[in-house]
Amino acid sequence: MFNKILIANRGEIALRVIRAAREMGIATVAVHSTADADAMHVRMADESVCIGPPASPQSYLSFPAIISACEITGAEAIHPGYGFLSENAQFVQIVEDHGLTFIGPTAEHIRVMGDKITAKDTMKALGVPCVPGSDGGVSTLEEAKKLGDEMGYPVIIKATAGGGGRGMKVAQTAADMESAFMTARAEGKAAFGNDEVYIEKYLTTPRHIEIQVFGDGKGRAVHLGERDCSLQRRHQKVFEEAPGPAISAEERAAIGKVCADAVAKINYIGAGTIEFLYENGEFYFIEMNTRLQVEHPVTEAIFGVDLVREQIRVAAGLDMTFQQDDLTINGHSIEVRLNAEKLPNFSPSPGRITQYHAPGGLGVRMDSALYDGYAIPPYYDSLIGKLIVHGRDRAEALSRLNRALGELIIDGVDTTVPLFHALLAEKDIHTGEYNIHWLEHWLERQTDW
Ligand code: MV4
Numbered sequence: 001m002f003n004k005i006l007i008a009n010r011g012e013i014a015l016r017v018i019r020a021a022r023e024m025g026i027a028t029v030a031v032h033s034t035a036d037a038d039a040m041h042v043r044m045a046d047e048s049v050c051i052g053p054p055a056s057p058q059s060y061l062s063f064p065a066i067i068s069a070c071e072i073t074g075a076e077a078i079h080p081g082y083g084f085l086s087e088n089a090q091f092v093q094i095v096e097d098h099g100l101t102f103i104g105p106t107a108e109h110i111r112v113m114g115d116k117i118t119a120k121d122t123m124k125a126l127g128v129p130c131v132p133g134s135d136g137g138v139s140t141l142e143e144a145k146k147l148g149d150e151m152g153y154p155v156i157i158k159a160t161a162g163g164g165g166r167g168m169k170v171a172q173t174a175a176d177m178e179s180a181f182m183t184a185r186a187e188g189k190a191a192f193g194n195d196e197v198y199i200e201k202y203l204t205t206p207r208h209i210e211i212q213v214f215g216d217g218k219g220r221a222v223h224l225g226e227r228d229c230s231l232q233r234r235h236q237k238v239f240e241e242a243p244g245p246a247i248s249a250e251e252r253a254a255i256g257k258v259c260a261d262a263v264a265k266i267n268y269i270g271a272g273t274i275e276f277l278y279e280n281g282e283f284y285f286i287e288m289n290t291r292l293q294v295e296h297p298v299t300e301a302i303f304g305v306d307l308v309r310e311q312i313r314v315a316a317g318l319d320m321t322f323q324q325d326d327l328t329i330n331g332h333s334i335e336v337r338l339n340a341e342k343l344p345n346f347s348p349s350p351g352r353i354t355q356y357h358a359p360g361g362l363g364v365r366m367d368s369a370l371y372d373g374y375a376i377p378p379y380y381d382s383l384i385g386k387l388i389v390h391g392r393d394r395a396e397a398l399s400r401l402n403r404a405l406g407e408l409i410i411d412g413v414d415t416t417v418p419l420f421h422a423l424l425a426e427k428d429i430h431t432g433e434y435n436i437h438w439l440e441h442w443l444e445r446q447t448d449w
Contacts, residue, residue, distance in 0.1 A: 001024070001025075001312075001313075001316050002315075003027060003076065004026065004028070004029060004046075004074055004075045005027075005028060005077045005103065005312070006028075006066070006069060006073065007029065007030055007031070007041065007079050007081065008060065008078050008079065008080050008081065008085055009082075009084055010032065010033075010369075011041065011383065012368050012383070012384075013082055013292075014030060014044075014045075014081060014369070015367070016081075016367055017081060018030070018045055019308075020308035021312065027047070029045060029069065030047070030048040031050075031069050032048060032050055033050070033052055033053060033059035033060065034052070034053055034054060035053075036377065038374070039374075040370070040371055049073060051065035051069055052065050054379045056379070060084045061085060063090075063091055066078065067094065067098050075100075076100060077101035077103050078101070078103060079103040081292070082291050083381070086291040086292070087113075089114065092107040103312055104291065104315070105269055105270050105272065109266065109268060109269075109290055113287075116198065116287060117198050119288055122266070123274075123285050123288065126261075126262035127258060127261070128258055128259065128274070128285045129284060130285045131200040131201055131277065131284040132201045133201060134200075136198065138181075138197055138198055138199050139196075141177070141178060144157065144177055144181045144199060145174065148171060148174055148177050153171060153172060153202075154171060154201075155171050155177075155200065155201060155202050156169070157170075157171065157197050157198075157199055158198055159184055159187060159195075160188070160198060161193070161194035163287065165235035167187040167191055168187075171202075181197070184197045203279050204279075205436075205437065206279040206436055207277070207278045208229045208275065208436050209227070209230075209246075209275075209277075210273045210293075211223055211225070211255060211274045211276070213259050213263045213268070213272045213274060214270065214272070214307070215263045215264060215267070215268035215270065215314075217268070217269030221263045222320070222323065222324045222327060223256035223260040224305070224327060226242065226247055226255070227240050227241065227242045227295055227298055228242070230439075231438065231439045232436060233443065234440075237337065238336065238337050238416065238439065239334065239336050239337070239423065241333065242299050243302065243332065245394060246432065251283075255283050269315070270310075270315065271296070272288060273288065273289040273291075292308065292311065294337070297367060298334065298335050301333035302390070305321070305322060305327075331390055331392045332391055332392070332394040333388060333389065333390045333397060334389050334398065334401050335388045336401065336420045337383055338368070338383070338384055338385040338386065338387060338408075338410070338415055338416060338417060339384065340384045340413045340414065341416055343414070344449060349382070350375075350377060350382075351376060351412055351413045352412050352413075353370055353372060353373065353375070353376065353411065353413065354411045356370045356371060356372050356374070356409060356410055359405070359408045361403075363389055364387070364388075364390075365387075365390070366386075366388075366408075367388065368384060369384075376413060384410070384415070385410075387405065387408065389404055394432065395430075398429070402424050405417060405420055405421060405424075426442070
């Protein structure tokens with residue numbers, strides 16, 4: 001096992017990793033920009049290194065700064081958290097070239113899954129059900145139009161390097177194809193330097209269901225069920241839950257096995273998430289994320305496992321602490337993302353926290369790097385905390401969420417807390433009847449907060 005690891009991240013996820021490491025008896029090194037000198041992750045780690053100015057490209061994204069911090073402190077491995085360098089294949093290669101260990105998948109797995117066409121080809125070959133569409137890339141408008149006519153409209157054109165909803169255009173009819181195709185290509189080129197696109201049948205009212213997988217890199221892998229992350233605004237998740245209210249035990253076992261077998265076959269190592277659209281009882285693969293996700297705690301809650309501990313174990317060459325048969329679901333968990341944002345426009349609201357009180361009690365987990373007097377810097381993303389509740393069933397989780405939100409105090413900045421109070425008053429949230437468009441439609445109807 002490692003003696004010391006470095007956490008190449010900040011905020012709540014840096015604390016999350018430090019906590020797992022500490023329970024394992026592993027020393028921790030925090031890195032921080034000058035803007036984060038007073039941040040909680042710096043205080044909580046055993047050691048810290050300042051790696052640069054506030055702008056991420058010169059600090060949290062700087063390969064030389066992070067590798068140097070490892071060399072100075074003697075850290076043997078790097079946990080990337082999510083975002084920043086977590087899915088950067090080039091970084092993983094450089095970490096390994098320096099004799100260090102990346103706590104995550106191989107550079108090759110990150111590369112394959114980072115290109116959406118390669119990812120889909122790979123998953124399809126492994127028996128994972130995919131959205132019907134083009135076989136690989138589509139390079140001409142003529143080809144795109146021919147496919148649209150064969151497949152039937154609506155279709156969606158996606159940039160292979162895309163993600164997070166960028167470089168994606170829907171063509172409702174043949175008349176839309178030219179502009180959709182050209183725009184998707186141009187956006188792919190502008191945002192990612194890659195104009196390759198592919199085409200899929202457009203699913204109109206699906207849910208976003210993602211399967212958590214975990215591999216040991218030696219041909220063994222398990223699944224830890226699904227999360228329903230359909231409640232999103234502009235491709236940002238706001239509310240996630242496990243298990244998914246629309247998924248039966250039989251469906252879970254079947255799609256879970258397909259996913260676990262697929263990642264076992266490619267010797268996948270560590271945590272991964274296979275994203276699907278789910279419509280009319282069918283799963284359609286869209287993307288795979290090769291990182292620990294923001295919403296991993298809802299899975300941890302219902303399975304009673306520590307996914308970060310397992311990531312560190314397999315990176316050190318040890319076995320996972322569980323096999324598929326050991327994994328059973330206990331109850332229901334919901335996470336809400338607390339962002340420093342002002343409603344109704346979700347505009348960033350950085351500033352000083354004048355009062356902070358975290359909720360607690362049975363079935364409540366608050367993952368946050370906030371403290372009284374902390375100043376949220378304006379340079380990074382607006383996630384300031386995650387409130388995760390766990391109950392014996394969905395109804396209990398929802399009432400616990402309501403109770404915990406009532407205890408929470410975050411003064412000094414605007415937050416998304418009022419959004420969750422309002423959502424908890426909605427019948428569809430209680431019945432679980434929502435899809436990927438529900439939140440945006442609901443937000444359009446809201447007038448006061
Ligand atoms: C789709 C789709 C409908 N049909 N693909 C959006 C982000 C990217 N990860 C995939 N996305 C979508 N792909 C087909 N064939 C609808 C979306 C989509 C979406 C997906 C998940 C969660 C929220 C969404 C919001 C809008 C569109």
